[in-house]
Amino acid sequence: MAQNDLEARHLDTLDRDLGRFSKLELATAYVSRPLVAPGIALAFVLLAGLGSLMAFGQASNGLVVAIAAVFGAYMALNIGANDVANNMGPAVGANALTMGGAIAIAVIFETAGALIAGGDVVGTISKGIIAPESLGTQQVFIWAMMAALLSSALWVNLATWIGAPVSTTHSVVGGVMGAGIAAAGFSAVSWPTMGLIAASWVISPLLGGLIAAGFLWFIKARIIYRDDKIAAARIWVPVLIGIMAGAFSSYLALKGLSKVIKISFGTSLVIGLLIGLACWMVMIPVVRRQARGLENRNKSLKILFGIPLVVSAALLSFAHGANDVANAVGPLAAIVQASQSGSVTEAVSIPFWVMLIGAFGLSFGLFLFGPKLIRMVGSQITKLNPMRAYCVSLSAALTVIVASWLGLPVSSTHIAVGAIFGVGFFREWDAERRLRATQGAAPERPRVASDERRRRKLVRRSHVMTIAAAWVITVPAAAFLSGALFLMLQAIGG
Incomplete structure (x- = not known):
């Protein structure tokens, strides 16, 4: 009996020790988990x-280009973390995509868009904002472009850390x-x-x-x-899908195939x-x-809008x-061009490795820091369902496509958030219109008090002011930080 008691005590002690080790492993995993994403990001930046x-060779400015590539990779990561949320937020907020599915789709198409059709706007960013000969x-x-890259990356990093969807285009332009x-001086700008860029904002x-x-009005009037x-x-869901496919195909033909054969806008x-x-x-x-067996109610329409x-x-x-x-890579492409040719006024040719840094940086940033x-974006501005989220995504896509074709670096954040506000404010207007029509048809129904109507607003007004403030401060903040960094880099580099 004494032997059995002794063995039991040993087993209890062993169980307690194993429990402590198990808790220690869980605590270690919990503490180290937040360090995984920054570690992967750091590895990507160093690899860039x-x-x-390796790509630039042993030229005299090789180290400068390497440092600029690090800054460009850092900026691309921050764009992926902050800006790409505007693309996938509506679909995730409407529960049409899981977070993992949204990230997978975004990684594939972000990379494809950057590599296939990213050249025109790079030229605008790198040479259109300042007059190179005035520098x-x-x-x-080179110092000016490096200061612009680092300042914009630092500002977007700060915004992402505090949870503010700012414009990365504003940041780099500033x-x-x-x-x-x-x-x-001011004459360089x-x-x-x-x-033109400010007007586009x-x-x-x-x-x-x-x-x-407009799309939401059409869906409500023709379907809901x-x-x-x-x-x-x-009848109408296939039409909407056709509109979307046609817009995508026109853009791909104009941007992608033009590198192989010349295609006019009309073609x-x-x-x-x-x-x-x-x-x-x-x-x-x-x-x-898909429509077979569906009940005649709004909830059933969510299934039909899944594919669009x-x-x-x-x-x-x-x-x-x-x-x-x-x-991410506009200023970097300008640095590479100036380092290779020694001239700051020649047209920018974009090396493939520079585009790879931008493309994969966007994807890594989204995957590591985007959720x-x-x-x-998907759930805290206004409530979205698949129909509303479809309107937001298609509207933002069409606007960005037109802007990219024109070579105008518009803010995708402004477009996407503007589309979300547009959907929310239209719903408020439509609900108010229908309420007035109902009360007019039934005078005996009690009217809703004005304070109750304000409480029923479908767009969170606090986010309107917060986002507007972030948009306003981004350009001057990035510009001030960039100017300070330029003077610092110039003093260090002599």
């Missing part, structure tokens, strides 16, 4: 620098402008170009909101408010029209099969990769 040394020497130009002013959210509201919602959806529209018609016809039987929402999210990711890769802002 080493890769640039004087090659070295001054950085380039601030470095140019510090280097050569191309103010007509800045005026106002126009893009308004246009995105109007297009999103019909007596037979499912029958109406069988690209014809290609988009043909592919859009083909997709419309293909989706007719698909939607009919996923495709629109992919389209928006492609367009974002094409447009916003410029923010936080995806949730914020």
